Amino acid sequence: MSDRLTQRDIARLARVSQTTVSLVLNNRTAASARIPAETRDRVLKVIRETGYVADPLARRLLQQRNQILGVFTYESVFPSASADFYHPFLSGIEESAEELGCDLLLFTSAPVTDGRRLVFHDNNRLRIADGSLLLGRRIPAEELSRLVTEKYPFVSVGRRDDPDGAVVPYVGADYTTATATVTARALQLGHTAVAFVGPGQGAESSADRLRGFHQVAPRGLHLSPVETGGSSDSTPSGTADGVRPINAERAVEELLDELLERKITAVFVEDLADAAALAAATRRRGLAVPGDLSVVALGDASRPVDGDDEYSGFHIPRKEMGRRAVGLLEAVLSGDETDLQQLLACELVDGSTLSKPKGL
Helix, strand or coil: CCCCCCHHHHHHHHCCCHHHHHHHHHCCHHHHCCCCHHHHHHHHHHHHHHCCCCCHHHHHHHHCCCCEEEEEECCCCCCHHHHHHHHHHHHHHHHHHHHHCCEEEECCCCCEECCEECCCCCCCCHHHCCEEEEECCCCCHHHHHHHHHCCCCEEEECCCCCHHHCCCCEEEECHHHHHHHHHHHHHHCCCCCEEEECCCCCCHHHHHHHHHHHHHCCCCEEECCCCCCCCCCCCCCCCCCCCCCCCHHHHHHHHHHHHHHCCCCEEEECCHHHHHHHHHHHHHCCCCCCCCCEEEEECCCCCCCCCCCCCEEEECCHHHHHHHHHHHHHHHHCCCCCCCEEEECCEEECCCCCCCCCCC
């Protein structure tokens, strides 16, 4: 890795955001006018003292930019079932883009197939934007590889594995550490029979959570998730073979049966909505949460959740991920490409659904 100073180094030394450093360096009148004089002077002082010099080629390319950042979502972000989950990401992206004086372009022309869309289709308009932000639970490896190969400037909101050894720029959440921390908390409280409910594979976020769980509880039980959305007679979407899955409420009841049969006292659930469904099923049996079964949510809900419980676990720093992703994309466009992969700490939540197991 090069020892060349980066905008991120300047931001750290000046105690400002990387976006602020970029605005000061590039002197964008409309956006930078909002930066207080004291802040601007502090950034310039650090630049003078460190001898920072921006890449000259990047500066020339900067003059040719449209000041448009693309946003591509692999799943729709507007249906009510997902709106609450994606809103903080988009809010952070919008806020940071405004600070930079950039417009956002939401790519919507890509055809949706099986509930998903792909960047590369016959009429893709990626080049309208200077670079793009990618949002989605799973991003096909072949798309990431092509973006890297074609040297298209992009940043993924969420950690992505490197296809073919390529470096994928991303700003993600440190699910591994957060999950390990809350699992350790449960063991400290006296839980010895614990279980993880979630895919644990496929999306990097799922694999990271399971990794964190097994770091602390290597013999912990791993159970596949169940569809818990919709009414009891609804058909959950996303079944590739068209086979109607079992009744969602019955699936949760069967999951609960297995947990109780195995004498599990604390369960760690990837999606808060699934955690809420499991807690509701537990209470319908006349059992207490957390007394009889502690339920820990490893993140936020991807669909609406009923009830006022504050679930123990952690929150995903979604808004800050959106903000930082724009800052990283700006760094990529400016030729300041150190620290292309960033993980942000999750916000731990004590909550009311984790306690000592009954009898301790």
